[in-house]
Amino acid sequence: MLPLFLLATAKGEPIQVELKNNVTINGYLVDCDSWMNLTLENVLEVDATGEHFKKFPQFYVHGVEIKGVRMDENIIDRARQKEQRARNWNNNNNSNNNQRRNYNNRYSANSSGGNRGNQRQR
Amino acid sequence: MSQNQNRSQTAGLADVFQNDSEKDLYLESYMYTTAAALVGSIDKIVTVTLREGRVFIGVLRTFDQFANLVLQDTVERIYIGDDKYAEAPQGVFLIRGENVSMVGEIDLDQQDKDLEKRAQIPFPEAQRIRKELVASKQAKTTKERELMLSKGFEPQS
Numbered sequence: 357m358l359p360l361f362l363l364a365t366a367k368g369e370p371i372q373v374e375l376k377n378n379v380t381i382n383g384y385l386v387d388c389d390s391w392m393n394l395t396l397e398n399v400l401e402v403d404a405t406g407e408h409f410k411k412f413p414q415f416y417v418h419g420v421e422i423k424g425v426r427m428d429e430n431i432i433d434r435a436r437q438k439e440q441r442a443r444n445w446n447n448n449n450n451s452n453n454n455q456r457r458n459y460n461n462r463y464s465a466n467s468s469g470g471n472r473g474n475q476r477q478r
Numbered sequence: 479m480s481q482n483q484n485r486s487q488t489a490g491l492a493d494v495f496q497n498d499s500e501k502d503l504y505l506e507s508y509m510y511t512t513a514a515a516l517v518g519s520i521d522k523i524v525t526v527t528l529r530e531g532r533v534f535i536g537v538l539r540t541f542d543q544f545a546n547l548v549l550q551d552t553v554e555r556i557y558i559g560d561d562k563y564a565e566a567p568q569g570v571f572l573i574r575g576e577n578v579s580m581v582g583e584i585d586l587d588q589q590d591k592d593l594e595k596r597a598q599i600p601f602p603e604a605q606r607i608r609k610e611l612v613a614s615k616q617a618k619t620t621k622e623r624e625l626m627l628s629k630g631f632e633p634q635s
Binding site: 357423 | 528540541542546547548550551568569571572574577
């Protein structure tokens, strides 16, 4: 699990971003990318002195300006679970037996479209 | 000759690693990468010093090639003088790598030794004191700089 993967797991959750100029941005993370650029919504910006507050419905943060991001404590467990599920899903899809079974099922009269019907793992 | 060189390199590595599984983690040419330095500290308590001087202590959970770090149960600690300190819990903190100055693993046995002789003060008060110290130090260096300039000494870049 890489740090940016953890950040991506926080999408939709409230986070706190501290910028290099010591301004803190509190808001819900909408999206992030590999340069750590962020879009947030429902944002409260607190200036460096802690005295002035501004509200914004939408906010964009340039990754280069970020010093750090604070997130909810449970996020690490949730990211690990997500990674584990993704790994299981990949393993199920990539195993050779599976691929052969898919081919056979697709072209047999009794198939229900291969394994797709059974893959509702969550 | 290259064989001799290889042998001396691996002999050096044998001193560094405690067991074979540690050796597997490293390739000789990767010895001085960020990853090589940090991978041993994963899931251990580390202290991270930022370039601006702030200190964070937490369990290092993950990192990447830029030294972006993720700390869990992070605490920001301020040391004031010889006798005071303050702590503020931060939860999970993702630190962007370019702001990091140092990362060091904390020895659990020695962990609270530097706190033994210190009294804990409230964090906002410690922040205020630190701000004053920084401001006075800045004022002092500007005065020094002006004095040097007036005598004809340019600051080194």
